[in-house]
Amino acid sequence: MNIRPNLLSDSVIEDPTPIDWYFVTNHLNLYYMMGAGMFLPDNGFGKKYYTDILSKFPGNLVFFANKIPEGAVDMSVQEAAHLIPCVAQVSMKSLKGPVNTIDGFGTIRQNVTFPFELSGDEGAVIFPAPIPISWLKTIHFNSRSDMMKFKEGAQDFNNIDPSLFMTKVKKDIFKKNKKTKPEDIFNASDPFPWTKAQSIVHKVQADxxxxxxxxxxxxxxxxxxxxxxxxxxxxxxxxxxxxxxxxxxxxxxxxxxxxxxxxxxxxxxxxxxxxxxxxxxxxxxxxxxxxxxxxxxxxxxxxxxxxxxxxxxxxxxxxxxxxxxxxxxxxxxxxxxxxxxxxxxxxxxxxxxxxxxxxxxxxxxxxxxxxxxxxxxxxxxxxxxxxxxxxxxxxxxxxxxGTPQLQNSIVHRMAALAHKTSGTSLDLGLQPEPPAIFRDLFKPHEDKWTAKQKKAALILAKFKKWDCIQTVINLGHGDYTFTSNRAGLQIVLDGMEKGVTHKVDRPLFLKHLYKELSQKTITGRINDEVRKILDNTK
Structure with a gap:
């Protein structure tokens, strides 16, 4: 499998047999990485890191291709009985740059340009940390019980939203190989020559x-x-x-x-x-x-x-x-x-x-x-x-x-900054745009509002009861009678009016908007409704 860029365009030819990339760890390490917004190296876990495969390659990340050696799963939970093994399936379609690879025969290749120089026989790739947690597609568990414990435990953290990530029970990737002892996976004689790899893969000091x-x-x-x-x-x-x-x-x-x-x-x-x-x-x-x-x-x-x-x-x-x-x-x-x-x-x-x-x-x-x-x-x-x-x-x-869009934008920039300061030469791809701030939603285009902006402004002004709404009544030709009394002005006309519309006075609307935003943010249902009209991701 050779994936080569199309020299006539900026796109990359899609691999007909895409690789499922798996990251093996335990639930407490994964909680920390979800809160940190990045897949972290072994030295990035603050006060407590629970030993997993990362400890064998300081400063690096290890991703397995399509299947997982059982020793990696066992190692991720060996430190404490309460640890839950979990496997994160990750999309690495945006990653480009030099990585180390190990194939099923134990061959180690260095400075392989990902993804263009992959052979298709890779068992694992090893490269400097971090990458954004937004690349996480699915978290796999060995049982429904493990998955439910993971979700329940996540509720104890105010910096984690497990609903942002898909969870799934996938027992087949946790299956034991009865022909191999769990500890043998890290021996040089194993098809994954970890001892040899450890001496070849350079330690990285990720910032x-x-x-x-x-x-x-x-x-x-x-x-x-x-x-x-x-x-x-x-x-x-x-x-x-x-x-x-x-x-x-x-x-x-x-x-x-x-x-x-x-x-x-x-x-x-x-x-x-x-x-x-x-x-x-x-x-x-x-x-x-x-x-x-x-x-x-x-x-x-x-x-x-x-x-x-x-x-x-x-x-x-x-x-x-x-x-x-x-x-x-x-x-x-x-x-x-x-x-x-x-x-x-x-x-x-x-x-x-x-x-x-x-x-x-x-x-x-x-x-x-x-x-x-x-x-x-x-x-x-x-x-x-x-x-x-x-x-x-x-x-x-x-x-x-903030919103998932904002979080994706921030964590990508964080990971990219870490690679810049560490000088790894890894490219994480285009930085996702943050959602527009609310005051920018109503910026005129060539000194005019679009139809969507006019509609959203009217809905917001009605919701906030701002004194900036104008009523426009279109009348046909004819004679009209105006009657003034204590209740106000009455207009009497023959037939039906041609149309009644409402609009906002733009300068007055913006005055109300900026005053409101200077004191508090606009959130909740009205924020969602306005952004939906203006085709902005919530």
Whole structure:
């Protein structure tokens, strides 16, 4: 089976015998990966990783072709009796780049270009982690009991929605091979020569922390994108969508977004001190393994800036300002001498205000619910980046994760970022577009609304009871009698009216819309109905 690109088009010739790619693990590891949004390497599981096949190939992922060696299943549950074996069937149609392959005869091939150089005899492919969890097609179980336990257990996590993934009982892929002892699967004499493969497949240091932090930042910026045009600009910039002239309004502290991580070519933070300090703070927060200590991490980083950065040593005014900020932040952990208003009066720059908010609020949700008349949009955007990096995608709760379309868009970008920072040369394909933010649904096209936009606007205005609806009555030729009384104006005409229509006054509608969005998001049935009319994925 050789899959070759069609040189006359951008498409790939479909394989007439597509491979079913299987990932073997246990239910607790899979829960963690579902929450993290990625298929992770062995070192990406935080405090607890339950040994499975990944432990044999640090930093890599292992996918089996069409069938699974029983030893891999046994290994995934050997650490604890309560572990449930599960097999994730994954679509890898978007993956391109160098992988390692092992065939049924034990032959190991390195730097095989996936999928174009596959021979068709592959038993497994091994390549650097991660890939997006959105590539997961079906989760297979050995019994209905295992499947139900998995679904019930998932309810205990607020960052997992098992309904997004198909589950199925498929006993045949779990069947034991009676001719082989379970432990033999990892011996060099086995058709899958794991011992030999371990010495050949290179260990990869995947930057999972940065990827998770980036996912948190994307979620945070999307969550506040509807509140004002500047927040919308930050969202578009973060997702690398087309933006407008309003880009210039983003404070130079945070623009351009993705001045972090520094490992990316062309993304170094530059020489401006506030810019470097902000993204240095983001990086320090992202690398912290214990989010509860993130305030200490910020203080430690700022003290490091004072003690070691030459541009600070050469600028006594900046040095004293940073030291004063460190002291005030430290005081916020106890009994500060200042109110929030006084602190904001003392600090007018977005960096200082962002870290102050970071110390005053508990998490992203608290920030989104917080409002103060002395805060501007740049302050809130900067703080959202800090909170997003601190929480990371794995700590973002279900409702803030947004729709499946948004989740797919974010987790793909997270995995792609991890490969960029690790330099793996793997290509995960086109990045899925995020759903349009609500304020963009009613942007005019060439200064006009489409028929669908007019229809959706009228439905929304009626639902919200906004005073922007106009009634248009078309009358035929004839004489009309107008009678005015206390009840209002009465029009008497012969025959039937030709038509009565309703429409919205666009400027007045947008005024109502932007005011509403500045205070709260539009959710629920009306959000679904409007998006359905406008052909946007919910």
């Amino acid at each position: 999972i922390d940065t990827a998770l932090a980036a996912g948190g930042v994307l979620a945070a910026l999307y969550a506040m994108a509807d509140r004002a045009e500047l927040q919308a600009v930050a969202f578009r910039s973060a997702f690398e969508l087309p933006t407008h002239s309003a880009d210039a309004e983003l404070d130079s502290l945070i623009f351009p977004l993705w001045s972090w991580p520094d490992e990316l070519p062309g993304h170094a933070a530059g020489n401006r001190l506030p810019h470097k300090m902000f993204w240095g703070t983001v990086n320090a927060i992202a690398k912290d393994a214990y989010p509860k200590n993130s305030k200490d991490v910020v203080l430690s980083f700022l003290n490091h800036v004072v003690d070691t950065w030459q541009e600070v040593a050469d600028n006594e005014k900046a040095k004293q300002a940073i030291k004063k900020l460190v002291q005030e932040l430290s005081d916020l952990g106890g009994s500060s001498d200042y109110t929030i208003s006084e602190l904001l009066d003392l600090h007018s720059k977005p960096f200082s205000r962002a870290v102050i908010l970071f110390f005053l609020r508990k998490d992203l949700r608290e920030l989104l619910e917080f409002n103060h008349d002395k805060l501007n949009h740049n302050d809130l955007i900067s703080a959202a980046v800090l909170f997003g990096a601190r929480d990371g995608w794995i700590s973002i709760e279900g409702d803030l994760r």
